[in-house]
Amino acid sequence: MFSKACEYGIKASTYIALQSLEMNRVSLKEIASEINSPIAFTAKILHKLAKNDILESVKGPYGGFQIKKERIDSIKLAHIVAAIDGDDIYNGCALGLDECNALQPCPLHEKFVGIRSDLKKMLENTSLYEVATGLEVGLTFLKR
Amino acid sequence: MFSKACEYGIKASTYIALQSLEMNRVSLKEIASEINSPIAFTAKILHKLAKNDILESVKGPYGGFQIKKERIDSIKLAHIVAAIDGDDIYNGCALGLDECNALQPCPLHEKFVGIRSDLKKMLENTSLYEVATGLEVGLTFLKR
DNA sequence: CTTATTTAAGATAATTTTGTCCGAATAGCA
DNA sequence: TGCTATTCGGACAAAATTATCTTAAATAAG
Numbered sequence: 001m002f003s004k005a006c007e008y009g010i011k012a013s014t015y016i017a018l019q020s021l022e023m024n025r026v027s028l029k030e031i032a033s034e035i036n037s038p039i040a041f042t043a044k045i046l047h048k049l050a051k052n053d054i055l056e057s058v059k060g061p062y063g064g065f066q067i068k069k070e071r072i073d074s075i076k077l078a079h080i081v082a083a084i085d086g087d088d089i090y091n092g093c094a095l096g097l098d099e100c101n102a103l104q105p106c107p108l109h110e111k112f113v114g115i116r117s118d119l120k121k122m123l124e125n126t127s128l129y130e131v132a133t134g135l136e137v138g139l140t141f142l143k144r
Numbered sequence: 145m146f147s148k149a150c151e152y153g154i155k156a157s158t159y160i161a162l163q164s165l166e167m168n169r170v171s172l173k174e175i176a177s178e179i180n181s182p183i184a185f186t187a188k189i190l191h192k193l194a195k196n197d198i199l200e201s202v203k204g205p206y207g208g209f210q211i212k213k214e215r216i217d218s219i220k221l222a223h224i225v226a227a228i229d230g231d232d233i234y235n236g237c238a239l240g241l242d243e244c245n246a247l248q249p250c251p252l253h254e255k256f257v258g259i260r261s262d263l264k265k266m267l268e269n270t271s272l273y274e275v276a277t278g279l280e281v282g283l284t285f286l287k288r
Numbered sequence: 289c290t291t292a293t294t295t296a297a298g299a300t301a302a303t304t305t306t307g308t309c310c311g312a313a314t315a316g317c318a
Numbered sequence: 319t320g321c322t323a324t325t326c327g328g329a330c331a332a333a334a335t336t337a338t339c340t341t342a343a344a345t346a347a348g
Contacts, residue, residue, distance in 0.1 A: 038307055039307095043325075047325080058324085061322065062324085115259065142250070171295090187296080202344095206293080206294085206345090208294075
């Protein structure tokens with residue numbers, strides 16, 4: 001469904017959001033350990049998310065990653081996915097055709113219209129805030 | 145969504161089904177040309193599908209691939225996907241956790257329950273017959 | 289029974305994705 | 319200023335996926 005990079009990106013953003021809600025800036029090392037991901041690879045992904053204005057990075061001692069508290073609710077999963085995997089997941093053809101639309105559909109086009117639109121809506125409507133708070137109360141998990 | 149291999153597998157099976165409905169056995173070369181796929185790679189995929197009892201292969205002159213007419217309706221997309229990509233697409237965790245279920249869910253688990261179940265149902269209920277007949281009447285396309 | 293045609297099967301190669309390493313840049317602190 | 323913790327950014331490496339090539343095996347037809 002998502003690439004590994006995107007999985008790490010979502011998990012990392014969720015953890016950073018959770019900590020940011022409590023005013024904590026978190027280091028790469030801590031993030032990677034909390035989400036069980038390879039450190040250096042995670043760094044690249046966080047870097048990309050920072051460039052895409054999804055999170056902020058601070059260099060130097062006591063540096064790390066954070067998200068402005070007031071933005072946590074307006075950042076949606078779709079933003080993260082788009083930054084890392086692009087929009088193929090809901091805009092691309094299930095069979096990989098370059099031109100696949102209602103006029104020239106692949107054999108599965110109609111079958112996927114509903115599913116892809118549900119997925120798109122879900123990603124566009126789910127905020128980092130919503131995702132992080134489940135974690136906070138111990139209802140959901142980022143590793144295992 | 146699907147791997148390239150799976151995309152080719154679905155497209156190839158659809159074309160073979162269409163031709164089998166008209167009693168035509170089709171060669172690898174013809175299939176690859178009809179679905180715009182690399183010949184040798186397609187051969188591997190067809191071979192796998194044959195081993196999985198989804199289609200039949202016949203060696204030698206006038207050989208090729210075919211599907212028993214009476215089976216075309218009972219072969220579902222889910223069978224093809226399972227043979228090539230496995231069942232991760234509807235059973236795996238969206239965030240890649242090994243253990244992710246209602247009791248120990250990842251933060252996206254609940255969000256994906258409906259989408260994955262819809263996808264699963266769709267793949268399990270869509271037969272090769274249904275997919276091939278759209279092609280037959282020129283309503284859908286396998287390349288472009 | 290020989291030849292031509294076609295799939296089978298495995299080795300190899302190219303590409304993409306995933307992952308590592310290391311020096312540079314930045315910032316806090318003594 | 320100089321030391322240290324940390325991200326930045328690019329080069330490099332490993333693994334997975336996609337794709338090619340070559341030879342073998344099967345089989346229909348002359």
